Amino acid sequence: MIQVSVVGAKGRMGSHVVDAVNGAEDMQLALALDAGDDLTRIEPANTDVVVEFTVPSVSLGNVLALIAQGVDIVVGTTGWTDEKLAQVRKAIADGPRPDTQKVFIAPNFAISAVLADYFATKAAKYFESAEVIELHHPNKVDAPSGTAIHTAHGIAEARKAAGLGEVPDNTETDGGSRGQVVDGIHVHAVRLRGLNAHEEVLFGNAGEQLTIRADSFDRGSFMPGVLLAVRKLAADAPAGLTIGLDNFLDL
Ligand SMILES: NC(=O)c1ccc[n+]([C@@H]2O[C@H](COP(=O)([O-])OP(=O)(O)OC[C@H]3O[C@@H](n4cnc5c(N)ncnc54)[C@H](O)[C@@H]3O)[C@@H](O)[C@H]2O)c1
Ligand SMILES: O=C(O)C1=N[C@H](C(=O)O)CCC1
Numbered sequence: 001m002i003q004v005s006v007v008g009a010k011g012r013m014g015s016h017v018v019d020a021v022n023g024a025e026d027m028q029l030a031l032a033l034d035a036g037d038d039l040t041r042i043e044p045a046n047t048d049v050v051v052e053f054t055v056p057s058v059s060l061g062n063v064l065a066l067i068a069q070g071v072d073i074v075v076g077t078t079g080w081t082d083e084k085l086a087q088v089r090k091a092i093a094d095g096p097r098p099d100t101q102k103v104f105i106a107p108n109f110a111i112s113a114v115l116a117d118y119f120a121t122k123a124a125k126y127f128e129s130a131e132v133i134e135l136h137h138p139n140k141v142d143a144p145s146g147t148a149i150h151t152a153h154g155i156a157e158a159r160k161a162a163g164l165g166e167v168p169d170n171t172e173t174d175g176g177s178r179g180q181v182v183d184g185i186h187v188h189a190v191r192l193r194g195l196n197a198h199e200e201v202l203f204g205n206a207g208e209q210l211t212i213r214a215d216s217f218d219r220g221s222f223m224p225g226v227l228l229a230v231r232k233l234a235a236d237a238p239a240g241l242t243i244g245l246d247n248f249l250d251l
Helices: 012-023 056-069 082-094 111-126 146-161 219-234
Strands: 002-007 027-033 049-052 072-075 102-105 129-136 180-182 185-191 197-205 208-216 240-243
Touching (some): 002 219, 012 049, 012 219, 049 056, 056 072, 072 219, 082 240, 111 146, 111 219, 129 146, 146 197, 208 219
Parallel strands (some): 002 027, 072 102, 129 185
Antiparallel strands (some): 129 197
């Protein structure tokens, strides 16, 4: 049995993770903690893998505290920058299990979103123009979504590797309508009651367009990916920091 603790257990995602762990035959829920709870209660004696879904402003602190506790960690919270990721790598190196501890961070656990992201990186070098539109429920605290930032970075990397220049854009007046520019890619965020989590990647050439779209209609769509990550960490995932569920799929 894999002993799993959940941090952010009362949240929209955390409560789904608690239910998913309780429904998994090979897992047992150890601790379900939320804001104000003492994370040092989580330790290797009671927990193999912790799942962390909180808010971007606290997630780094939680992850550093959990690394110090010596447990393996699956993180779904967004808001990760290169600087924050460097702090995680350093904490693992300086922590209690530098050669064996595993930390896994994924901006999106839905298979549709992971594949959309992957297909976008494959398509990127063939198109002159690329833009990302993400659409989410209005309770989301961050914009643009972690997934859209990840997608934009992937497109930008693929464009650079193929020797493509900047996307064409002759805009002279912009009050913000052109979105946030992430690595040279314009990213637009829609917040609308009724939505859950959605992303469209638009690619354009003269006379043609490719649209790649992923829709998560329900938070249950993230759970197979979360459970896959827990199982991989409890088994053969590499030590250190791994980013993205694509690492655990046969792509
Ligand atoms: N990776 C994915 O597939 C995926 C999917 C959906 C959402 N998310 C991300 O997950 C995060 C959580 O989303 P949500 O909709 O569940 O948010 P939410 O606001 O519903 O839940 C956050 C929970 O964290 C708790 N919390 C706050 N501070 C805490 C602390 N210091 N210690 C422990 N718990 C604390 C809150 O009390 C709350 O219960 C967001 O960053 C969101 O973007 C990721
Ligand atoms: O509902 C959210 O919040 C989501 N956050 C992630 C993101 O920012 O990419 C994944 C999709 C849902």
